[in-house]
Amino acid sequence: MTDIFETLESEVRSYCRTWDTVFDHAEGSLLYGEDGKEYVDFFSGAGALNYGHNNPLLLQPLIEYLQSGAVVHSLDMKTPAKRRFLEAFNEVVLTPRSLDYKVMFPGPTGTNTVESALKLARKVTGRHHILGFTNAFHGMTLGSLSVTGNSMKRRGAGIPLTNTSSIPYDGYLEGSGGDFQWLSRTLEDSGSGVDLPAAVIVETVQGEGGLRAARAAWLRGLAEICSLHGVLLIVDDVQAGCGRTGTFFSFEEAGIVPDIVCLSKSISGFGLPMALTLFKPELDIWKPGEHNGTFRGHNPAFVTGAAALRHFWADSDFQLQIGERSVQLHGGLEEIALRTEGAHVRGRGMIAGIYYPDPETAGKIASESFARGLLVETSGPKGEVLKALPALTIDPDALRRGLAILADAAEAVTGSIA
Numbered sequence: 570m571t572d573i574f575e576t577l578e579s580e581v582r583s584y585c586r587t588w589d590t591v592f593d594h595a596e597g598s599l600l601y602g603e604d605g606k607e608y609v610d611f612f613s614g615a616g617a618l619n620y621g622h623n624n625p626l627l628l629q630p631l632i633e634y635l636q637s638g639a640v641v642h643s644l645d646m647k648t649p650a651k652r653r654f655l656e657a658f659n660e661v662v663l664t665p666r667s668l669d670y671k672v673m674f675p676g677p678t679g680t681n682t683v684e685s686a687l688k689l690a691r692k693v694t695g696r697h698h699i700l701g702f703t704n705a706f707h708g709m710t711l712g713s714l715s716v717t718g719n720s721m722k723r724r725g726a727g728i729p730l731t732n733t734s735s736i737p738y739d740g741y742l743e744g745s746g747g748d749f750q751w752l753s754r755t756l757e758d759s760g761s762g763v764d765l766p767a768a769v770i771v772e773t774v775q776g777e778g779g780l781r782a783a784r785a786a787w788l789r790g791l792a793e794i795c796s797l798h799g800v801l802l803i804v805d806d807v808q809a810g811c812g813r814t815g816t817f818f819s820f821e822e823a824g825i826v827p828d829i830v831c832l833s834k835s836i837s838g839f840g841l842p843m844a845l846t847l848f849k850p851e852l853d854i855w856k857p858g859e860h861n862g863t864f865r866g867h868n869p870a871f872v873t874g875a876a877a878l879r880h881f882w883a884d885s886d887f888q889l890q891i892g893e894r895s896v897q898l899h900g901g902l903e904e905i906a907l908r909t910e911g912a913h914v915r916g917r918g919m920i921a922g923i924y925y926p927d928p929e930t931a932g933k934i935a936s937e938s939f940a941r942g943l944l945v946e947t948s949g950p951k952g953e954v955l956k957a958l959p960a961l962t963i964d965p966d967a968l969r970r971g972l973a974i975l976a977d978a979a980e981a982v983t984g985s986i987a
């Protein structure tokens with residue numbers, strides 16, 4: 570029988586190659602193939618499913634909305650669903666954190682919010698240069714690629730990616746070089762040959778680039794230098810935000826207030842496409858329609874997004890639960906890492922994994938895991954880090970089962986403890 574996924578779909582397809590099955594239905598942290606095989610999900614739609622698959626708390630209001638005859642598509646027109654989302658975001662996220670941000674709907678994906686952030690930073694400062702970090706990942710459109718590290722992805726642009734520079738992320742130089750020695754010197758020195766940047770864009774945990782997690786003090790240092798030189802600080806919270814690291818925004822622990830924040834992936838809560846760009850009010854110098862797009866205001870995503878915020882973030886219970894699950898996740902990963910010399914745990918909260926010195930190991934463990942009923946992917950320029958991204962709502966038993974599969978798969982690949 571011909572396989573239409575292989576005959577018709579482009580060579581560019583990727584996840585369906587690594588996980589070669591047809592996924593049929595899903596519930597919470599479990600996915601089922603057409604053949605009935607069950608998979609524990611440590612992938613969570615690359616971070617778009619922080620509340621699990623088909624969460625009934627979000628599914629129910631979505632079904633009611635769709636059956637009610639309410640407006641589904643409306644670009645950025647006003648709808649009650651959009652009003653309710655903005656009210657929930659303001660009441661549950663911004664106000665309790667004393668964050669004074671304007672909210673922009675830039676188009677539905679992570680790369681859309683990053684593009685809008687870069688554009689706005691250049692427009693506000695009148696400068697062209699943007700600094701990004703080694704091993705960063707910000708998306709696949711040209712602006713986002715220009716601040717992304719991965720050389721294979723960069724080559725895909727087919728044109729020079731200019732007006733940006735890459736500087737060392739926390740831990741990249743393994744202790745040497747001082748945290749911001751180069752950056753502070755070059756920004757102070759008019760003879761440094763480095764154009765004063767419009768902005769610095771940073772992930773607090775590098776989701777695709779190898780799970781390095783920036784220390785809170787490093788993030789504060791970066792924020793201080795930016796503020797001292799009038800350089801805007803953009804935090805790309807597309808993957809690490811929406812609770813992934815334990816707090817709603819991943820930068821809360823560091824106590825910094827970025828000038829611009831990018832959110833997407835789990836902001837709709839249900840895996841529906843949606844993105845937000847947040848910025849300080851004084852930066853809101855956009856002309857009406859200067860950045861637009863057909864799919865900015867997707868009402869079903871507003872409905873599930875508002876329900877997710879009101880249900881999970883109105884008090885601190887969920888945050889405490891994420892903390893407990895993170896301890897369980899890190900404990901399990903530590904045990905697995907101990908089996909292999911030089912392996913160690915990376916990441917923060919529920920975005921965590923294991924770095925392996927042999928770059929082949931993580932990929933082999935991920936394939937063994939799939940064969941045993943667990944979806945888990947790799948991260949890093951050579952795929953050298955095994956990356957676990959369970960739903961934040963995963964129950965302790967499913968988390969234990971997933972970790973047990975991972976431990977078996979690791980043992981099959983690396984051998985048992987000496």
Ligand SMILES: Cc1ncc(COP(=O)(O)O)c(C=O)c1O
Nearest residue numbers: 678679680706707708776807808
């Ligand atoms: C930190 C970060 N920024 C931006 C993106 C791009 O998001 P999208 O794939 O929705 O364009 C990603 C995707 O993984 C990401 O991890």
